[in-house]
Amino acid sequence: MKVSSSEFIKSAVKPDGFPDLEFPEIAFVGRSNVGKSSLINKLLNRRALAKTSSTPGKTRLINFFFINKKIIFVDLPGYGYAKVSKTERNQWGKMMETYFSHSNKLKAVVCLQDIRRDQSESDRKMIDILNHYNIPVIMVLTKSDKFSRNQRIKRIKEIERDLPDLGVTPIPFSVPSGLGLDELWNTITDAIGCNE
Numbered sequence: 170m171k172v173s174s175s176e177f178i179k180s181a182v183k184p185d186g187f188p189d190l191e192f193p194e195i196a197f198v199g200r201s202n203v204g205k206s207s208l209i210n211k212l213l214n215r216r217a218l219a220k221t222s223s224t225p226g227k228t229r230l231i232n233f234f235f236i237n238k239k240i241i242f243v244d245l246p247g248y249g250y251a252k253v254s255k256t257e258r259n260q261w262g263k264m265m266e267t268y269f270s271h272s273n274k275l276k277a278v279v280c281l282q283d284i285r286r287d288q289s290e291s292d293r294k295m296i297d298i299l300n301h302y303n304i305p306v307i308m309v310l311t312k313s314d315k316f317s318r319n320q321r322i323k324r325i326k327e328i329e330r331d332l333p334d335l336g337v338t339p340i341p342f343s344v345p346s347g348l349g350l351d352e353l354w355n356t357i358t359d360a361i362g363c364n365e
């Protein structure tokens with residue numbers, strides 16, 4: 170999809186702060202530092218709309234962006250950052266449940282995993298929550314430029330084995346090389362039922 174406009178709408182923590190717009194939503198989630206902000210910026214061909222941060226675990230808000238005046242991108246706060254307290258972790262869990270249970274416009278969630286890492290317990294929990302709410306999952310393997318083509322193919326197969334019940338093939342993605350960019354956009358437009 171050609172992105173002609175992308176703008177920040179607002180940040181929110183609770184449903185009364187979620188934007189009340191009748192457009193399909195695509196959300197992005199993954200552990201802190203997985204490359205989520207970088208991936209969103211790459212999709213939007215922007216340098217810093219979604220902030221990339223050197224301080225993982227800092228974003229505690231749900232950020233909403235309006236794309237081409239017809240899709241809403243939802244940047245969910247990262248998880249699995251070791252220095253976060255139990256209280257904060259619980260708050261994060263509640264916020265996710267609240268968002269997923271209120272979001273009737275949510276068409277799919279893009280779940281990010283670093284291609285070099287195995288699925289963590291938090292990654293698994295996230296996928297279980299999404300399955301519970303019957304929300305389609307799009308799996309993306311970030312930082313795929315860290316591996317050669319052959320290593321990548323091997324890793325994709327290994328990671329697929331951890332996702333037996335999903336029925337999705339993970340998409341390898343790389344910000345510097347642009348690998349996976351078209352495939353991810355196509356998957357997103359399919360999920361929202363828009364053929365551009």
Ligand SMILES: Nc1nc2c(ncn2[C@@H]2O[C@H](COP(=O)(O)OP(=O)(O)O)[C@@H](O)[C@H]2O)c(=O)[nH]1
Pocket residue numbers: 199200201202203204205206207208220221222223225226247311312313314315342343344345
């Ligand atoms: N090599 C490589 N590094 C990446 C890629 N995407 C993100 N990074 C780096 O990973 C770090 C975390 O990225 P960021 O987007 O802030 O992660 P977030 O915490 O998930 O939003 C930064 O240093 C990025 O430059 C990628 O595709 N390839």
Ligand SMILES: [Mg+2]
Pocket residue numbers: 205206207220221222228
């Ligand atoms: Mg970020």
